[in-house]
Amino acid sequence: MKDEVTDVAELARTFFAREVTPHQERFAEQHQVDRETWLAAGAAGLLCISIPEEYGGGGAGFAHEAAVLWEQGRCGDDAFGYSVHSSIVAHYILAYGSEEQKKKWLPKMASGELVGAVAMTEPSTGSDLQRIRTTARRDGDDYVINGSKTFITNSSHAGLVVIVARTGGEGAQGISLIVAEVDGLEGFERGRVLHKIGQHGQDTRELAFTDMRVPAANLLGEEEGQGFYQLMLQLPQERLVIAVGAVASASLAYDLALDYSKEREAFGKPIGAFQNTRFTLAEVGTDILAARTFLDYCVGLHLEGTLDAATASRAKYWTTDVQCDVIDRCLQIFGGYGYMMEYPIARLYAGARVQKIYGGTNEIMKDLISRTL
Numbered sequence: 242m243k244d245e246v247t248d249v250a251e252l253a254r255t256f257f258a259r260e261v262t263p264h265q266e267r268f269a270e271q272h273q274v275d276r277e278t279w280l281a282a283g284a285a286g287l288l289c290i291s292i293p294e295e296y297g298g299g300g301a302g303f304a305h306e307a308a309v310l311w312e313q314g315r316c317g318d319d320a321f322g323y324s325v326h327s328s329i330v331a332h333y334i335l336a337y338g339s340e341e342q343k344k345k346w347l348p349k350m351a352s353g354e355l356v357g358a359v360a361m362t363e364p365s366t367g368s369d370l371q372r373i374r375t376t377a378r379r380d381g382d383d384y385v386i387n388g389s390k391t392f393i394t395n396s397s398h399a400g401l402v403v404i405v406a407r408t409g410g411e412g413a414q415g416i417s418l419i420v421a422e423v424d425g426l427e428g429f430e431r432g433r434v435l436h437k438i439g440q441h442g443q444d445t446r447e448l449a450f451t452d453m454r455v456p457a458a459n460l461l462g463e464e465e466g467q468g469f470y471q472l473m474l475q476l477p478q479e480r481l482v483i484a485v486g487a488v489a490s491a492s493l494a495y496d497l498a499l500d501y502s503k504e505r506e507a508f509g510k511p512i513g514a515f516q517n518t519r520f521t522l523a524e525v526g527t528d529i530l531a532a533r534t535f536l537d538y539c540v541g542l543h544l545e546g547t548l549d550a551a552t553a554s555r556a557k558y559w560t561t562d563v564q565c566d567v568i569d570r571c572l573q574i575f576g577g578y579g580y581m582m583e584y585p586i587a588r589l590y591a592g593a594r595v596q597k598i599y600g601g602t603n604e605i606m607k608d609l610i611s612r613t614l
Contacts, residue, residue: 283353297348314489320442439591
């Protein structure tokens with residue numbers, strides 16, 4: 242298995258070097274990757290790599306998925322919405338979809354023909370999913386969906402959207418997951434492109450549904466009202482995915498700062514010769530090693546099927562805190578140049594901040610952990 246994971250990592254490294262890194266500036270300007278990027282990833286066999294082969298996937302496990310995510314982080318890319326598509330949306334369908342749904346949607350996701358998004362967050366809800374206001378009212382053989390979502394990754398290219406909607410009363414029991422094939426769908430609107438502090442190349446928009454009709458057969462699960470619990474069961478993997486990206490990004494920042502400290506001179510010698518620089522690099526290098534060790538431990542638990550919500554929450558909040566701190570300290574080594582967006586360290590700094598917010602804020606993570614004490 243180790244050799245297989247290494248092979249996947251090398252494949253992913255080659256893919257990002259060829260299809261993503263040379264275009265990062267253009268992706269940032271257009272606020273999305275090219276549609277062809279998704280097809281290229283599908284052709285390379287990277288999409289849905291941990292989905293069974295019978296549904297068009299790679300038939301591998303989460304370790305292989307993590308290898309792709311690690312290589313994405315190590316190349317400094319935060320534009321390609323791979324994790325939402327492959328690690329999250331595809332697994333909602335795999336876990337809760339009917340056999341017909343899985344055979345209908347997963348092969349097209351694996352090829353890149355369909356891009357997946359999950360419409361969860363609303364303007365007034367944030368991390369409080371029990372306050373979802375988007376409604377899905379049953380009308381014959383359809384659901385009629387009304388509402389709006391915000392901060393939705395992959396929303397420009399998405400052809401398949403998992404919608405978190407209220408099919409019943411208040412609270413968790415009234416929430417369901419409904420899948421919509423949205424291309425050309427009446428009542429579906431892609432809203433404004435959201436201009437973020439960082440991650441400028443990531444496709445992030447608002448979505449709106451106005452009397453949008455979706456077949457009732459697109460409900461995930463055997464009955465209504467299971468959505469909140471479906472989300473809770475999948476969130477540990479989502480939070481582990483965020484942790485993989487966090488540690489990979491921090492590791493890249495360290496390498497960039499180390500190289501710069503050897504090249505940049507001040508007062509007649511490389512800045513790496515100054516004790517403060519050496520101590521900073523020693524400290525952040527140790528932080529990254531500790532974070533990588535904890536991350537590997539959590540991945541191991543997930544592969545065994547024993548990663549619980551509290552441990553996943555620990556991984557998410559702690560590694561993203563480490564990521565932001567490490568990148569900030571590494572940026573300081575660059576001085577004024579660290580503040581210039583043409584330097585990768587500046588883009589890493591801007592892109593890291595949201596890691597402590599999405600997937601459940603770090604404050605929510607600590608609250609979830611505290612409930613298990």
